[in-house]
Amino acid sequence: MARKPLIAGNWKMNETIAEGVVLAQEISNEMEPDWLDKVDVAVCPPYTDLKPVYTVFEFDKLNIGVGAQNVFWEPSGAYTGEISVPMIREIGCSYCIVGHSERRQYFGETNDDVNKKVHALLKDRVQPIDPIICVGESLAVRDEGTYIQFVDAQVKAAFAGVQADVAKAAIVAYEPIWAIGTGRTATPEQAQEVCGAIREMLAVMYDQDTAASIRVLYGGSMNEGNASQLLSQPDIDGGLIGGASLKAKSFVQIVKEAL
Numbered sequence: 001m002a003r004k005p006l007i008a009g010n011w012k013m014n015e016t017i018a019e020g021v022v023l024a025q026e027i028s029n030e031m032e033p034d035w036l037d038k039v040d041v042a043v044c045p046p047y048t049d050l051k052p053v054y055t056v057f058e059f060d061k062l063n064i065g066v067g068a069q070n071v072f073w074e075p076s077g078a079y080t081g082e083i084s085v086p087m088i089r090e091i092g093c094s095y096c097i098v099g100h101s102e103r104r105q106y107f108g109e110t111n112d113d114v115n116k117k118v119h120a121l122l123k124d125r126v127q128p129i130d131p132i133i134c135v136g137e138s139l140a141v142r143d144e145g146t147y148i149q150f151v152d153a154q155v156k157a158a159f160a161g162v163q164a165d166v167a168k169a170a171i172v173a174y175e176p177i178w179a180i181g182t183g184r185t186a187t188p189e190q191a192q193e194v195c196g197a198i199r200e201m202l203a204v205m206y207d208q209d210t211a212a213s214i215r216v217l218y219g220g221s222m223n224e225g226n227a228s229q230l231l232s233q234p235d236i237d238g239g240l241i242g243g244a245s246l247k248a249k250s251f252v253q254i255v256k257e258a259l
């Protein structure tokens with residue numbers, strides 16, 4: 001089954017509103033609207049930038065999605081500092097990153113938290129927000145040689161209790177921690193090995209059809225120089241781009257490589 005590639009930019013905690021609007025406008029100016037028929041494109045700015053960035057793309061009538069970088073699983077209530085699924089839905093988000101390794105590392109997010117967020121996002125499919133579920137091993141786990149088991153366990157936990165029909169809307173991003181922001185990209189073979197294993201795991205958990213429908217992205221120092229080789233791997237359906245997504249020309253060039 002042909003899967004439409006997805007190139008998503010993870011801006012992390014970068015860009016004030018003013019800066020974010022400029023970056024979104026630069027991306028809009030660089031993008032050929034036709035490309036968006038062949039590649040899904042999204043940017044995930046900080047919460048404060050979501051609406052302004054959404055508005056730039058809406059004004060330009062450009063089909064670039066906007067995603068949050070995190071969400072809380074309860075719809076409302078006394079959870080000071082948290083943002084809910086209905087809130088990001090009303091802004092116009094169509095994606096939400098879940099379980100990024102920085103959230104797991106610095107904010108103590110567990111596999112169980114990730115699973116609750118995935119359920120909250122997949123619950124209402126009327127105005128869908130597709131979770132981009134991040135998984136990936138540390139350098140210590142890679143050196144130990146148990147990285148496939150480690151990533152499989154993260155995938156299993158994230159999808160626990162999710163039915164096959166809704167699971168198809170989820171996206172998995174394999175982001176080895178040792179490759180994030182380090183300039184040390186996984187080789188295409190290393191990335192394919194794990195992305196392929198993720199798909200096999202999804203086939204075991206669900207079935208071949210479901211596994212063939214779910215997009216698996218690679219993330220970790222992807223840039224315009226290495227994107228082409230990574231994106232040509234059979235089980236890599238796109239990229240989650242950090243650093244290179246903060247430069248409009250680089251980000252749009254990666255989109256071009258995915259055509």
Ligand code: PGA
Pocket residue numbers: 010175179180181182183219220221222240241242243244
């Ligand atoms: P990077 O980040 O491209 O800067 O390595 C990727 C990510 O953390 O999503």
